[in-house]
Amino acid sequence: MRKEPCLQSFLFLLEEGSSHYFDKEHYCYAGCQIVIQESIENFGAVVWPGALALCQYLESNQQEIDLKDKKVLELGAGTGLVSIVASLLGAYVTATDLPAVLENLKFNISKNMQNMNVHKTEVRKLVWGEDLDQNFPKSKYHYDFIVATDVVYHHAALDDLLTTMAYFGQPGTVLLWANKYRFSTDFEFLEKVNNIFNTTLIAEFPESNVKLFKGTIKEN
Numbered sequence: 001m002r003k004e005p006c007l008q009s010f011l012f013l014l015e016e017g018s019s020h021y022f023d024k025e026h027y028c029y030a031g032c033q034i035v036i037q038e039s040i041e042n043f044g045a046v047v048w049p050g051a052l053a054l055c056q057y058l059e060s061n062q063q064e065i066d067l068k069d070k071k072v073l074e075l076g077a078g079t080g081l082v083s084i085v086a087s088l089l090g091a092y093v094t095a096t097d098l099p100a101v102l103e104n105l106k107f108n109i110s111k112n113m114q115n116m117n118v119h120k121t122e123v124r125k126l127v128w129g130e131d132l133d134q135n136f137p138k139s140k141y142h143y144d145f146i147v148a149t150d151v152v153y154h155h156a157a158l159d160d161l162l163t164t165m166a167y168f169g170q171p172g173t174v175l176l177w178a179n180k181y182r183f184s185t186d187f188e189f190l191e192k193v194n195n196i197f198n199t200t201l202i203a204e205f206p207e208s209n210v211k212l213f214k215g216t217i218k219e220n
């Protein structure tokens with residue numbers, strides 16, 4: 001379900017030099033107005049249905065999923081909507097994506113987080129499966145939650161995505177993964193996730209065909 005803006009007029013100036021961004025969408029979560037700059041440039045530059053589903057779930061289930069002062073890593077953060085909502089709900093968030101997506105991700109996060117009394121959100125490059133040990137050594141990084149929305153679609157990096165989920169899925173870490181189900185390959189990926197994580201379907205969004213799973217790593 002697409003959330004409607006809670007205030008009609010909200011001045012949101014596109015920064016100089018970002019004229020290739022074509023649209024802005026307004027959302028209201030956690031009592032705050034959020035404005036997201038989108039573009040047609042890449043998959044990560046628009047808000048996908050899985051992101052809306054997870055934001056809605058996080059907002060409505062704050063007791064079950066308590067993000068206050070928790071460390072949250074978002075994989076494939078895209079426009080940053082989920083990271084922004086997690087931050088508004090009190091988390092220390094690290095939003096990650098491919099290099100090409102980071103400029104707009106940083107823009108949305110800084111525009112929406114300025115003057116907010118929340119933990120600072122970090123934006124970092126994270127290419128699935130690449131240099132994880134080097135860039136995110138386990139001795140230093142432990143996340144309470146890994147969040148990922150609509151990261152499973154038709155692309156060649158699904159094995160790398162699974163490797164990345166498993167890498168960050170340390171004991172005690174909760175994976176929250178929301179995805180629109182379109183193709184048989186989406187269900188094949190779910191089976192692979194089930195081999196690594198103890199997974200529960202915690203919500204379904206029939207209007208968008210999104211399923212939300214919660215998982216914890218299987219310990220041997």
Ligand SMILES: C[S@@+](CC[C@H](N)C(=O)[O-])C[C@H]1O[C@@H](n2cnc3c(N)ncnc32)[C@H](O)[C@@H]1O
Nearest residue numbers: 043044047048051076078098127128149150157
């Ligand atoms: C369909 S978009 C979803 C974006 C956002 N999570 C949402 O739900 O609105 C998929 C995201 O995964 C990112 N992505 C795709 N392949 C990736 C890879 N190999 N490493 C890191 N991120 C990747 C894309 O850049 C994009 O932001």
